[in-house]
Amino acid sequence: MTTPLIAGNWKMNGMLRSLTELKGIADAVKDGRTEGCEIVICPPATMLSASRGILHNVAKVGGQDCHSEAKGAHTGDIAAEMLKDVGASFVIVGHSERRADHAESDEIVKAKVNAAWRAGLVPILCIGETQGERDEGKTLDRLGEQLAGCVPSGARGDRLVVAYEPIWAIGTGRTPSSGEVAEAHAFIRKTLTDRFGRETGEAIRLLYGGSVNPGNALELLHIDNVDGALVGGASLKAADFIAICEHAARPDGRDPFEPDFSDLEIGLE
Numbered sequence: 001m002t003t004p005l006i007a008g009n010w011k012m013n014g015m016l017r018s019l020t021e022l023k024g025i026a027d028a029v030k031d032g033r034t035e036g037c038e039i040v041i042c043p044p045a046t047m048l049s050a051s052r053g054i055l056h057n058v059a060k061v062g063g064q065d066c067h068s069e070a071k072g073a074h075t076g077d078i079a080a081e082m083l084k085d086v087g088a089s090f091v092i093v094g095h096s097e098r099r100a101d102h103a104e105s106d107e108i109v110k111a112k113v114n115a116a117w118r119a120g121l122v123p124i125l126c127i128g129e130t131q132g133e134r135d136e137g138k139t140l141d142r143l144g145e146q147l148a149g150c151v152p153s154g155a156r157g158d159r160l161v162v163a164y165e166p167i168w169a170i171g172t173g174r175t176p177s178s179g180e181v182a183e184a185h186a187f188i189r190k191t192l193t194d195r196f197g198r199e200t201g202e203a204i205r206l207l208y209g210g211s212v213n214p215g216n217a218l219e220l221l222h223i224d225n226v227d228g229a230l231v232g233g234a235s236l237k238a239a240d241f242i243a244i245c246e247h248a249a250r251p252d253g254r255d256p257f258e259p260d261f262s263d264l265e266i267g268l269e
């Protein structure tokens with residue numbers, strides 16, 4: 001069984017005073033409340049170093065984007081190597097907000113995956129369909145295109161995470177049905193397995209993202225082929241984020257939907 005991964009994407013939110021939320025996350029992890037769950041927080045770049053200081057040995061930190069080149073004249077951009085330099089372990093690439101705001105094509109995103117690998121970071125590659133694509137029944141076609149266009153050869157289970165984020169579910173409070181999530185994740189798994197072989201395809205962690213909150217996390221996180229979540233808004237508050245992580249934590253490997261009769265004493269009448 002793979003270790004579930006819960007990634008918090010703070011997007012363009014967070015000031016130094018928000019470090020108190022990270023302290024809350026660190027305390028909960030130290031208390032053992034998230035045992036069996038790997039955690040990464042992707043704060044704005046301005047907070048990476050301080051975040052790493054607070055979460056050191058407790059949770060990992062990641063960038064929200066990187067440039068495809070290692071250095072150079074790219075004002076305002078950040079190289080994967082720079083993220084690594086301040087202690088990042090992961091980097092989000094291909095988020096739909098980057099694709100929309102910065103016209104990032106699949107080709108650019110693929111170059112960023114390669115840049116992350118070059119720097120020794122694990123990319124969290126985001127893919128997902130628009131509402132229009134879903135309405136037209138083109139969701140799986142779109143996911144297939146993005147996987148083909150963004151995942152370079154050389155993928156391995158320990159160096160790639162794929163996040164399925166239906167664009168229409170991001171920040172809207174709407175989520176796909178369990179069946180829709182299961183269908184998308186099964187398709188992503190099969191696509192990766194067909195291309196990279198069973199061992200690699202099954203080891204690449206697949207996250208669901210889009211309006212995950214403490215109230216829906218348990219159901220979403222226990223759908224087949226869902227190995228964790230990419231959480232936006234609900235990652236900004238330690239209590240909400242930890243509640244989501246607790247739903248993912250499976251220290252004993254027990255399925256939470258299975259009834260637990262282990263403490264029941266049945267005597268002969």
Ligand SMILES: O=C[C@H](O)COP(=O)(O)O
Nearest residue numbers: 009170171210211232233
């Ligand atoms: O990266 C995170 C996703 O865009 C989801 O954001 P959200 O949880 O606020 O919907």
